[in-house]
Amino acid sequence: MRNALILICSGLLLCTACDDKEKAAPPATAASSQAPAASAKAEAPKPAAAPAASAAPAPKVELEIASVGDTMAFDKTKLTVPAGSEVHLRFKNNGKQEVMQHNWVLVNPGKEAAVAAEGLAKAPTAGYLVPGPDVLAFAPITKPGETSEVTFKAPAPGAYPYICTYPGHYILMHGVLTVTP
Numbered sequence: 583m584r585n586a587l588i589l590i591c592s593g594l595l596l597c598t599a600c601d602d603k604e605k606a607a608p609p610a611t612a613a614s615s616q617a618p619a620a621s622a623k624a625e626a627p628k629p630a631a632a633p634a635a636s637a638a639p640a641p642k643v644e645l646e647i648a649s650v651g652d653t654m655a656f657d658k659t660k661l662t663v664p665a666g667s668e669v670h671l672r673f674k675n676n677g678k679q680e681v682m683q684h685n686w687v688l689v690n691p692g693k694e695a696a697v698a699a700e701g702l703a704k705a706p707t708a709g710y711l712v713p714g715p716d717v718l719a720f721a722p723i724t725k726p727g728e729t730s731e732v733t734f735k736a737p738a739p740g741a742y743p744y745i746c747t748y749p750g751h752y753i754l755m756h757g758v759l760t761v762t763p
């Protein structure tokens with residue numbers, strides 16, 4: 583019985599030895615046949631680089647402005663942008679009192695009072711503003727702690743007033759955006 587087992591075991595050993603020799607080759611060929619595919623993947627052409635910005639686009643300008651605490655004032659009374667630029671302005675209301683609501687409205691020179699009066703007549707639901715030809719851009723009414731924004735194209739060179747049209751604010755709450763040539 584023991585002899586039989588030894589015979590079987592040695593037979594198995596021999597067979598596995600044979601198998602090992604026969605099986606040694608195929609994996610190598612398999613590996614070499616896969617190699618080209620792998621390298622082809624690595625060499626896959628990347629998408630063409632972004633087109634060169636040869637045709638100069640309009641310069642982009644980021645502006646930040648805020649109200650000063652619970653007062654009727656902008657923290658900046660002067661802003662400057664180049665003519666034709668794409669302006670992105672963010673307005674932050676730093677007030678805490680609920681009545682301290684503000685907007686930022688860019689108007690044609692000399693039209694502050696008229697635009698403010700028109701907005702006053704329109705009242706809250708319209709955001710105290712009537713968008714018309716003298717309103718060049720605006721960030722809407724913003725509650726305390728909130729931020730609003732607007733993107734617009736800078737107008738022709740000149741000095742343009744910006745105001746808050748919340749009732750009673752515009753006389754105190756204003757500044758000038760200078761557009762340079």
Ligand code: CU
Nearest residue numbers: 684746748751
């Ligand atoms: Cu205001």
